[in-house]
Amino acid sequence: MLDVTDRHCRYFLRLLAPGVRLYTEMITAQAVVRGDREKLLAFDAAEHPVAVQLAGRDPAQLAQAALIAADFGYDEVNLNVGCPSQRVQDGGFGVCLMLEPEVVARCVAAMRAVVAVPVTVKVRTGIDQHDDYEFFSRFVAIVAEAGCTTFIVHARKAVSKGLSPRANMTVPPLRHEFVYRLREERPELRVILNGGVRSIEAIEAHLLRVDGVMLGRKAAEDPYFLTEVQQRFFAGTTSAVPPGRAEIVRRMSAYAQHELGRGTRLREVTRHMLGLYRGVPGARRWRRLLSELPCAEGASADLLLRSTDFFRGSEVTALSDTVQSGRSGYLREIDTERGRDKQQREKEGARTQGKTGRQGGPLRAL
Numbered sequence: 001m002l003d004v005t006d007r008h009c010r011y012f013l014r015l016l017a018p019g020v021r022l023y024t025e026m027i028t029a030q031a032v033v034r035g036d037r038e039k040l041l042a043f044d045a046a047e048h049p050v051a052v053q054l055a056g057r058d059p060a061q062l063a064q065a066a067l068i069a070a071d072f073g074y075d076e077v078n079l080n081v082g083c084p085s086q087r088v089q090d091g092g093f094g095v096c097l098m099l100e101p102e103v104v105a106r107c108v109a110a111m112r113a114v115v116a117v118p119v120t121v122k123v124r125t126g127i128d129q130h131d132d133y134e135f136f137s138r139f140v141a142i143v144a145e146a147g148c149t150t151f152i153v154h155a156r157k158a159v160s161k162g163l164s165p166r167a168n169m170t171v172p173p174l175r176h177e178f179v180y181r182l183r184e185e186r187p188e189l190r191v192i193l194n195g196g197v198r199s200i201e202a203i204e205a206h207l208l209r210v211d212g213v214m215l216g217r218k219a220a221e222d223p224y225f226l227t228e229v230q231q232r233f234f235a236g237t238t239s240a241v242p243p244g245r246a247e248i249v250r251r252m253s254a255y256a257q258h259e260l261g262r263g264t265r266l267r268e269v270t271r272h273m274l275g276l277y278r279g280v281p282g283a284r285r286w287r288r289l290l291s292e293l294p295c296a297e298g299a300s301a302d303l304l305l306r307s308t309d310f311f312r313g314s315e316v317t318a319l320s321d322t323v324q325s326g327r328s329g330y331l332r333e334i335d336t337e338r339g340r341d342k343q344q345r346e347k348e349g350a351r352t353q354g355k356t357g358r359q360g361g362p363l364r365a366l
């Protein structure tokens with residue numbers, strides 16, 4: 001996902017779900033061939049299995065880019081035939097390639113000829129008035145003929161004019177039935193369903209009809225959900241108890257420390273973590289603290305680590321000490337928020353104590 005699944009994001013998601021396959025942002029073949037390859041393609045070994053997603057329409061250039069990506073160690077090369085942005089349309093690639101399946105077939109064949117890893121295609125169910133099942137299945141048939149055996153289907157058509165890329169993610173209705181039908185008619189293909197999947201129950205239901213499910217926004221907005229995915233679908237390859245959120249922050253802090261040493265800014269790492277506590281009382285304030293953290297004077301990975309103190313019921317002496325020394329407005333902020341929460345807890349405690357006999361406010365949920 002553009003501006004989302006960069007290498008920092010993928011490292012973070014990998015901590016949450018060791019079993020899932022991760023995808024890079026869409027990268028144009030031209031950028032890979034002519035640009036800063038290290039910056040565009042480098043990734044951490046922990047990210048495996050990881051696929052690179054390429055965009056383009058020139059078979060020779062795509063083949064060159066695929067070869068470069070395969071040399072970097074990617075486990076799959078995926079071709080984007082779903083992006084409706086104007087810039088991408090102007091380049092004649094992305095979703096408008098659905099109108100030119102023969103070109104896509106040539107691109108797939110050229111890439112397959114030079115790499116040993118699977119070459120897959122991510123496509124939509126149609127474009128503009130070409131939104132019937134026959135159009136979609138004809139596209140797949142022509143591309144499959146070139147040797148593509150895995151299709152990831154964003155199960156809605158794209159509207160090429162008058163709808164923003166964001167609206168193209170919600171306005172055209174979902175057509176999951178197209179994906180199921182493709183799987184039924186072409187059992188020799190691996191068909192992965194994408195679009196609007198937001199719960200374990202939905203994944204389970206889809207998996208009865210298709211070979212796999214791809215999550216987009218749910219994973220980005222509520223990343224801790226991936227621990228549930230890991231527990232439910234990759235049980236054999238994982239420990240019985242998922243890592244807690246604070247443990248994830250601890251590991252990301254170590255990662256951030258390492259990255260800061262390489263010149264990465266703290267914000268580049270923390271921006272992917274903002275949804276980690278989603279659904280947990282106090283999440284909104286933690287999110288705010290985390291977004292302000294990189295601006296704090298002398299921001300270090302250690303501050304990231306200590307941001308989870310915000311969720312502890314007990315006094316946080318380390319933070320208070322630093323606040324007293326007046327070193328950081330950010331720390332003062334945490335302390336103020338924590339103080340506010342303490343007051344809130346005390347109020348709630350007083351309210352609930354009579355009823356339950358237990359102490360503790362909403363932040364004890366962790």
Ligand SMILES: Cc1cc2nc3c(=O)[nH]c(=O)nc-3n(C[C@H](O)[C@H](O)[C@H](O)COP(=O)(O)O)c2cc1C
Nearest residue numbers: 001002025026122154194195196197215216217218
């Ligand atoms: C911010 C954002 C960036 C995206 N970037 C890409 C991309 O680079 N390549 C791609 O194939 N799809 C991209 N998509 C589309 C998603 O991969 C996915 O197909 C779409 O969001 C529907 O799935 P979902 O309902 O699970 O989010 C992007 C979506 C969003 C919201």
